[in-house]
Amino acid sequence: HTLSHTHTHTHTHTHAPMDSALMKQGAYSVALTIALGAFGSHALKGYVKGDAYLLDTWGKAVLYQFISSFGIIFSGLAPTPSPLAAKLLLAGQTIFSGSLYLLVLSNKRWLGAITPIGGLLMIAGWSVLGFQQ
Secondary structure (H helix, E strand, O other): OOOOOOOOOOOOOOOOOOOOHHHHHHHHHHHHHHHHHHHHHHHHHHHHOOOOHHHHHHHHHHHHHHHHHHHHHHHHHOOOOOOHHHHHHHHHEEEEEEHHHHHHHHHHHHHOHHHHHHHHHHHHHHHHEEEEE
């Protein structure tokens, strides 16, 4: 007497859409941020002769680049991926953190006047990401 048992499964996996290009862009941005943070912690002190303001400014640039980098990753992982949010965050971090990195390296304090533009773009990027969900 042979017992035959057939068992069939039909799995329907519904995955949220994902934008791997945005996730890669964000991951590369995190990697760059870690490198810039390490540079700031090690090599930069001698370059700026221990100037606390410049070292703090570099740290602020790294922090905001780090946060917006994760925003870019989230833009790709979100239930509704948002390339617009990612573009705004990338532009924002480039202007915000980039102007601060240049300020520190050149000691041209007027570059700080550009920084808020980047901050507004990052706020817009996070807002777009939230509104599109």
